[in-house]
Amino acid sequence: MRHSTKKLDLTGQRYGNLTVIASAENIGSKTAWLCRCDCGKEAVVKTYYLRNGHVTSCGCIGTASGLQSLTYVDGTCVEMLRAKTVRCNNTSGVPGVDWRRSKGTWRASICFKGKRYYLGSYRCFDDAVKARKRAEENLHDRFLTEFTAKLLPDK
Numbered sequence: 676m677r678h679s680t681k682k683l684d685l686t687g688q689r690y691g692n693l694t695v696i697a698s699a700e701n702i703g704s705k706t707a708w709l710c711r712c713d714c715g716k717e718a719v720v721k722t723y724y725l726r727n728g729h730v731t732s733c734g735c736i737g738t739a740s741g742l743q744s745l746t747y748v749d750g751t752c753v754e755m756l757r758a759k760t761v762r763c764n765n766t767s768g769v770p771g772v773d774w775r776r777s778k779g780t781w782r783a784s785i786c787f788k789g790k791r792y793y794l795g796s797y798r799c800f801d802d803a804v805k806a807r808k809r810a811e812e813n814l815h816d817r818f819l820t821e822f823t824a825k826l827l828p829d830k
């Protein structure tokens with residue numbers, strides 16, 4: 676006899692700030708996992724939410740900065756920028772770096788305010804990752820600085 680629902684073993688996998696530590700009771704009909712967040716808290720998260728990147732922390736991301744929930748500004752999710760988990764479809768496992776099979780190069784890009792910016796194509800995967808990291812620091816950090824400045828009370 677086998678269980679009717681096959682459950683993937685995600686133990687040890689990392690999703691954003693969460694590390695899966697054990698199988699958990701289903702939530703309704705959905706499979707779920709006990710995860711430990713980088714902040715030290717534990718949370719039970721549905722498999723579906725982990726795998727599609729919907730949940731990447733116990734909920735602590737955002738609260739530290741005084742923001743209660745995901746905040747969208749001009750179509751850019753502030754918490755996702757902070758968490759450095761930008762959900763663009765890609766083929767490399769690194770956000771914003773994808774493999775261009777037809778050209779044989781790695782293309783770096785960044786999503787910002789609902790637009791995708793291309794950062795060039797690179798023969799070397801590491802160079803594409805570096806280009807992406809640079810752009811993250813320049814673009815996202817500048818955006819966060821601007822956003823944080825807006826939160827300050829008017830004089």
Ligand SMILES: [Zn+2]
Nearest residue numbers: 712714733735
């Ligand atoms: Zn946390």
